[in-house]
Amino acid sequence: xxxxxxxxxxxxxxxxxxxxxxxxxxxxxxxxxxxxxxxxxxxxxxxxxxxxxxxxxxxxxxxxxxxxxxxxxxxxxxxxxxxxxxxxxxxxxxxxxxxxxxxxxxxxxxxxxxxxxxxxxxxxxxxxxxxxxxxxxxxxxxxxxxxxxxxxxxxxxxxxxxxxxxxxxxxxxxxxxxxxxxxxxxxxxxxxxxxxxxxxxxxxxxxxxxxxxxxxxxxxxxxxxxxxxxxxxxxxxxxxxxxxxxxxxxxxxxxxxxxxxxxxxxxxxxxxxxxxxxxxxxxxxxxxxxxxxxxxxxxxxxxxxxxxxxxxxxxxxxxxxxxxxxxx
Amino acid sequence: xxxxxxxxxxxxxxxxxxxxxxxxxxxxxxxxxxxxxxxxxxxxxxxxxxxxxxxxxxxxxxxxxxxxxxxxxxxxxxxxxxxxxxxxxxxxxxxxxxxxxxxxxxxxxxxxxxxxxxxxxxxxxxxxxxxxxxxxxxxxxxxxxxxxxxxxxxxxxxxxxxxxxxxxxxxxxxxxxxxxxxxxxxxxxxxxxxxxxxxxxxxxxxxxxxxxxxxxxxxxxxxxxxxxxxxxxxxxxxxxxxxxxxxxxxxxxxxxxxxxxxxxxxxxxxxxxxxxxxxxxxxxxxxxxxxxxxxxxxxxxxxxxxxxxxxxxxxxxxxxxxxxxxxxxxxxxxxxxxxxxxxxxxxxxxxxxxxxxx
Numbered sequence: 085x086x087x088x089x090x091x092x093x094x095x096x097x098x099x100x101x102x103x104x105x106x107x108x109x110x111x112x113x114x115x116x117x118x119x120x121x122x123x124x125x126x127x128x129x130x131x132x133x134x135x136x137x138x139x140x141x142x143x144x145x146x147x148x149x150x151x152x153x154x155x156x157x158x159x160x161x162x163x164x165x166x167x168x169x170x171x172x173x174x175x176x177x178x179x180x181x182x183x184x185x186x187x188x189x190x191x192x193x194x195x196x197x198x199x200x201x202x203x204x205x206x207x208x209x210x211x212x213x214x215x216x217x218x219x220x221x222x223x224x225x226x227x228x229x230x231x232x233x234x235x236x237x238x239x240x241x242x243x244x245x246x247x248x249x250x251x252x253x254x255x256x257x258x259x260x261x262x263x264x265x266x267x268x269x270x271x272x273x274x275x276x277x278x279x280x281x282x283x284x285x286x287x288x289x290x291x292x293x294x295x296x297x298x299x300x301x302x303x304x305x306x307x308x309x310x311x312x313x314x315x316x317x318x319x320x321x322x323x324x325x326x327x328x329x330x331x332x333x334x335x336x337x338x339x340x341x342x343x344x345x346x347x348x349x350x351x352x353x354x355x356x357x358x359x360x361x362x363x364x365x366x367x368x369x370x371x372x373x374x375x376x377x378x379x380x381x382x383x384x385x386x387x388x389x390x391x392x393x394x395x396x397x398x399x400x401x402x403x404x405x406x407x408x409x410x411x412x
Numbered sequence: 413x414x415x416x417x418x419x420x421x422x423x424x425x426x427x428x429x430x431x432x433x434x435x436x437x438x439x440x441x442x443x444x445x446x447x448x449x450x451x452x453x454x455x456x457x458x459x460x461x462x463x464x465x466x467x468x469x470x471x472x473x474x475x476x477x478x479x480x481x482x483x484x485x486x487x488x489x490x491x492x493x494x495x496x497x498x499x500x501x502x503x504x505x506x507x508x509x510x511x512x513x514x515x516x517x518x519x520x521x522x523x524x525x526x527x528x529x530x531x532x533x534x535x536x537x538x539x540x541x542x543x544x545x546x547x548x549x550x551x552x553x554x555x556x557x558x559x560x561x562x563x564x565x566x567x568x569x570x571x572x573x574x575x576x577x578x579x580x581x582x583x584x585x586x587x588x589x590x591x592x593x594x595x596x597x598x599x600x601x602x603x604x605x606x607x608x609x610x611x612x613x614x615x616x617x618x619x620x621x622x623x624x625x626x627x628x629x630x631x632x633x634x635x636x637x638x639x640x641x642x643x644x645x646x647x648x649x650x651x652x653x654x655x656x657x658x659x660x661x662x663x664x665x666x667x668x669x670x671x672x673x674x675x676x677x678x679x680x681x682x683x684x685x686x687x688x689x690x691x692x693x694x695x696x697x698x699x700x701x702x703x704x705x706x707x708x709x710x711x712x713x714x715x716x717x718x719x720x721x722x723x724x725x726x727x728x729x730x731x732x733x734x735x736x737x738x739x740x741x742x743x744x745x746x747x748x749x750x751x752x753x754x755x756x757x758x759x760x761x762x763x764x765x766x767x768x769x770x
Contacts, residue, residue, distance in 0.1 A: 123543050151732075154724050194746040200543070201488060202749045205690050206742050208683060213738030219731040340679065343547045351543070385558050389551035396540050396548060410632055 095373045096366045101259035103365020104266045105328070108321040109342040110349070110357040111269065112314040117351050118290040119310040120192070123204045126211040128339020130180075130315055133218045135322030135331045137179050139229050140222040142172040147221045173319070180315030188308045215336060224333070229326035262324045269320060270358060273313070282309060290352075344392035350402030359403060364388045415763040431613060448602055453595040461594035462667075468708045469601040470662045475688040475700035476612050477655025482686070483695035484616055485648035486628030487537050491549035493681035494556035495653050497673050498526045499660030501566050504575045507588075507665065508568060515580040515587050519604065519661045526657020527650040529556075534649030538642060541631075553679055560673040576670040588665045597666050604662065608655060613697055615651065624648050625695075691744055693753025702752035710737065 109127060116124040140147065144165040167175070191210065195203055277283035288296040289306045297303055325335055345364050349356025368387045375383065401407055415436045422428045432438045456465065474496065481487050503522035507515070533552040540548050560566050567575050579589030586592045587600045615621050623644045626634035635641050664671045671677070684707065692703025711733060718729040748754055762769075 150725075150728050154728055191742055191746070195749075198745075198749055201690075201694075202745055204543070204546075205687070206745045208687075209738045209741030209745065211738070212741065213735050216731045216734030216736075216738060220728065220735065224727060224731065340550065343550060347544055347547050379562070382558065382562065386551065386554035389548070389554055393536060393540075393548045393551040396544055397536050400539050400541070400544065402544075 092370065092373065095369050097255060098259070099366035099369030100362050101255065101263060101365070102369065103345075103362040104259070104263045104358075105321070105324060105361075106338070106341055106345045106365055107358045107361025108262070108266055108269070108317065108324060109338055110345040110361055111266075111273070111354065112317040112321070113342060113346055114349075114351065114354055114357045115273075115310055115314050115317065119286055120289075120307055121200060121203075122192075122207065123200065123351075124314065125204060125207040125339065126214060127314065127318060128342065129211040129214045129218075129336045130183075130318035131322040131325065131338070132331070132333070132335040133183075133214045133322075134176055134180055134315065134319040135229055135326035135335060136218045136222045136227070138172055138176045138319070138323065139227045139326070139331055141175050142167050142169065145222055150223060151220060173323070176319055177316055180319055181312045184308050184311035184315050187311055188304060192307055193304065211336070211339075215333070219333075226330050226332040227326075229323065229331050256328075258324070258328055265320060265324070266358070269317065270354060273354060282306075286310060341388060344388040347392040347402055348395055350404040353402075353404035356402060356404035364391065367391050415760070415766070431617070445606075448606075449599075453599050453602075456594050456598050458594045461598050463712055464708060466597050466601055466667050468705055469598070469605045470659050470667055471685065471688060471704040471708060472701050473601075473605050473608055473662070474656050474659035474685050475692065475704045476609060476697060477652045477659060478685050479689045479692075479694065479697070479700045480612060480616070480624070480655065481648050481652035482689055483693075483699075484621060484628060485624040485645065485652075486631075487534075487645065487648065488543070488546040489549045489652075490546050490679070490682045490686065491533060491552035491556075492656055492685045493677040493679060494553040495526050495530055495656040496660030496663060496681060497556055497560055497677035498529045498653075499523060499657030500664035500671060500677065501560050501575065501673075502526065502657065503661035503665055504568075504577070505566070507578060507580055511578070511580070515582055515665070516600075516604075518580075519658055519665070522661040523654040523658035526660065527654040530649045530653020530656075531646050534646055534653075537645050537649070550679075553682055557673050557677060572672075574670050574672050575664065577665040577668075580665075588669070590669065592666070601662055601666060604658065608658065609697060609701075612651075612655070616697070620647060628695075687741060691741065691751055693751025696751070696753035698756055699751050699753030702756070706752065707737075710740070 109131060112127040112130065113124055116122055116127070139145075144162050144167070146152070146162060187210065191206055195206055275283075277287055285296070285301045285306055286309065288299070288301055289303060293303060296306075321338075322331075322335070325338060329335075341364075342361075345357060345360040347360075348363055349358070349360025368384045368391075371387045372383050396402070415434060417434055420433075420435050422433075430438075432441055452465070474492065478489065478492055481489050499522045502525040503518050506513070506518040506521055510518070529552075533549065536548055537545055561573065567573055570576070577588045579586050579591060581587060582596075582600065585596050587596055616624070623634070623639045624647075626637070626639050627641060627644050627648075631641055634644075660677065664676065668676060688703035688707050689700060690703070691706055692701070693699025714733045714736060715729065718724050718732060719726055724732070744751075
């Protein structure tokens with residue numbers, strides 16, 4: 085087999101893995117958009133905030149240490165304990181639920197029936213707020229996140245591909261874990277929304293707010309629920325991205341990368357988020373591989389958006405989105 | 413008592429269709445002009461020009477531009493930063509390529525170039541609507557920033573990848589470059605803002621503006637009553653991009669002096685200007701001014717209070733500022749989703765009846 089083709093295969097495999105990571109963020113978007121029609125820009129910052137909280141809890145950092153030090157002139161930084169990974173994750177999940185309740189109480193409750201653009205702007209405000217809060221609470225330095233996920237090159241794949249093609253593929257074991265986790269997450273979310281009482285309530289609200297209200301479903305409870313789930317998904321995404329590239333501000337920018345994924349897959353489809361993520365991940369890696377050297381590289385910054393744009397011109401509702409019907 | 417139509421008799425059609433039909437409004441308008449052009453240029457110093465007035469004037473131009481597109485024509489755009497970059501780089505290429513031409517011509521031409529690019533990226537708006545379009549405009553944002561980073565021709569092969577504004581003059585007085593007096597910067601931007609705001613005001617209340625609003629309110633219905641969506645949407649993109657391009661050119665040439673594209677015209681800039689439009693009020697020129705003023709003054713105010721007043725370290729103050737801006741945006745949206753312009757409208761209604769509301 086020609087070398088070029090083998091490299092291309094490796095690149096596309098890695099692209100698929102990167103796509104899974106995008107899809108993890110996109111999932112949170114889809115959940116909230118389906119249940120409340122809110123285009124939640126803050127999803128990426130939620131992931132950042134979750135990762136920061138997780139690291140902070142695990143290392144026993146004192147929250148708001150900077151502010152306290154600045155006001156009272158003390159020198160606080162750590163409680164001096166180390167929590168095991170699972171305990172810290174559970175505690176962070178609780179924090180995310182608390183955050184979901186606060187968001188519903190303080191923001192969403194007051195914005196019922198506003199235009200979508202207003203709700204969208206509110207989530208941008210929320211994103212700014214959480215970004216600042218995360219830094220004020222836990223400090224703005226780059227942190228490493230380690231909850232015991234395997235990292236480094238996967239030797240099995242290296243060996244298998246070496247025997248097949250005479251060239252070992254480099255696949256990060258973390259990416260494989262992420263793929264498995266994403267598959268589990270999608271399966272459990274689908275099962276949850278199909279077979280449980282609350283899952284059905286969720287779908288009912290997504291279908292029609294007023295009809296759901298009239299059969300006795302509490303809209304506010306469903307919103308808290310869906311933001312909690314989105315917070316949990318954000319936590320998973322935060323763990324994966326944080327383990328991969330460290331917990332830092334740029335983590336919140338992956339939210340922007342999730343947008344073309346959503347456009348491609350359609351805003352309302354969970355499988356769409358996954359498929360869109362895979363297409364975008366593979367497309368941008370392959371484009372960078374083939375066309376990047378010719379036009380100066382770093383095409384990953386924009387390729388996803390242009391791909392989504394071109395695709396939307398052909399099919400405005402995305403791959404799996406609901407057909408847009410317009411009437412006067 | 414003062415603010416009403418009573419006693420102000422219109423005797424011609426010209427009088428009848430003037431921009432400010434109420435005398436008090438007209439007086440206020442002239443008063444603002446007198447203060448803006450007759451007093452501020454004589455008392456302004458470098459700090460006030462650089463921290464408050466020049467950014468306010470430039471952001472006001474950009475906000476009017478985005479308001480035309482988003483507020484009047486209903487097309488949400490997140491590509492403002494990218495279009496400002498087009499204006500800045502077009503202005504830079506023109507300034508260095510044709511040094512003898514007056515800077516004003518360059519700034520306007522830069523706006524024209526941006527209008528062309530805007531129309532190009534506006535084409536998909538015929539098929540894509542709503543949030544899908546908003547995300548599609550991100551393609552413009554990221555692609556343009558990447559383009560100006562990667563193609564050395566745009567920054568004249570300078571080693572740092574930055575663009576630096578050379579000194580250019582208007583009527584023999586430096587307007588760009590390091591030796592510019594504060595009042596010249598201010599006056600140059602103020603004159604352009606005045607001209608463009610006048611243009612925007614008259615465009616939006618004429619046939620073009622009505623077509624934009626028809627498309628905004630319901631594009632299919634507008635099409636049925638004979639508004640051509642192609643030309644209407646594209647003129648909105650063109651005019652809006654022209655404004656934003658002029659703002660970008662001024663932002664680079666007059667305000668910053670030297671710019672690096674990712675830093676000066678990144679996605680944060682797009683959001684900042686969208687915030688100005690939303691907080692000020694969609695579909696209102698006054699709102700564009702108010703939103704720009706609010707978001708220019710807020711960081712200056714917070715910085716003065718937190719860093720100088722309370723002695724906090726700068727990075728902590730920056731994070732707290734982020735929190736406060738975010739919280740304020742939310743509070744604003746909850747209390748008054750139609751922005752500062754709506755507060756102004758309510759105040760005017762009250763004023764009309766004052767002091768005898770019954």
